[in-house]
Amino acid sequence: MFLLPILLALRATEADAALIVRLQRREPQALADLYDRYGRLAYALILRVVRDTGIAEDLVQETFLRVWNRVQGFDAQKGAIGPWLLAVARNRAIDYIRSAGGRERNTVEFEETGHPSLYTDMEPDILASDKARIVKAAVEKLSSHQRQVIELAYFEGLSQTEMAERMGQPLGTVKTWVRAALKTLRDELGAQAVSV
């Protein structure tokens, strides 16, 4: 089950560049194709964050409309649109739970997804290869605390200070866990998943 959404995107990544061109030509069918490729992946990610199916569907809709409205800034020749779409999806979800929880939104992070050009030059199969298994293996190698801080950061958008409060741990300890977790992921994924 863990790999299913990634495998669903497997067959489509080669044609991402052509899909981006069609999106930029405002072909509605291109949006349908984009949804067929990444809709379940975006939904799974957003649902993991907000844990409400109705809200998740609303946010998926917002995600795809945002991509539709901003795709003109994407370089089709360098395009790997999946990572950008997932970043938009994550930020929409985290922005929602921040608003619901009365927390401030992370403006810097939010602005990032407004610039799709920053998501170019990625490997076209970044979401579709055996790297998915490598990611799972890498995450499983984290200690429980390390895995928890990564999940709180990625899926709940908590800052390190907020994580320290949530976990009842000193900020320095949380920072240590975060850095150790990222180093482990970097080391595990570096040679294969994030190589250039």
Next chain:
Amino acid sequence: MNCPELRDHYELYALGLAENPERDEIRAHLDRGCEVCMLEMKRARELAALLGGSSASAAPSPKLRRRILASVGVEQRAFGWAPLLAGTTAMFLAAAIYFGGREWDFSRQVVRLTEQSRVQIIELTRLNEAVQLMNGADTTVTSFGEKKPVPKGKLYYNPAKGALLIASNLPPAPAGKAYEFWYIPKAKGASPARAGMFQSQSDGTVMQMIPGPIDANTTAAIAVTLENETGVDAPTSTPVIVAPLAPAIQ
């Protein structure tokens, strides 16, 4: 700060965990196109993307796809659809209150109301986009088909926002067919480019946007042909509408 000093902060930045001063420093490096930081951020964003792809599988309802496509105008709605929905929503609300003692029924009504509201918001958004285009400072309008029995109407054109076709006497497409927009180029010998599919209403009316910038220096007109519903790469029939773009007066 120089790039080596920021080495341990790229992933934090990609995950939204970076703190100042490193966060502002990375942002500044990216803004000035620092190649080292761009490369490191690409790696960091790949890591974030991989984490995002690790969510457990889940499937949205089949309605979501239709909702998303409807929001960009793939599924055409009647002109008076939004007020009708508002009335329908009010009716459902009244029914929900009337049957307030029946909790189960009430819950079902709330669910339906929520769905109706979502669809209504989408349609209102689409109508708002159309109104914004029509009211744009650079918007021009051309009429077509005035001397012919069918079809006739107006094309609103805004260089930055796109075009809005409002027409009547455009018969509903036969089964398996749909209308297709085309950008007609000014250059001689150049081929028309696809601009989207749509259907007209049962009464022959249509209000359909072509969102996105359109360059009047290279595009002479917007045309409409009747094609297979899956769309074609080049027109296969005589245009039923040809509406020239009217550049804004400078």
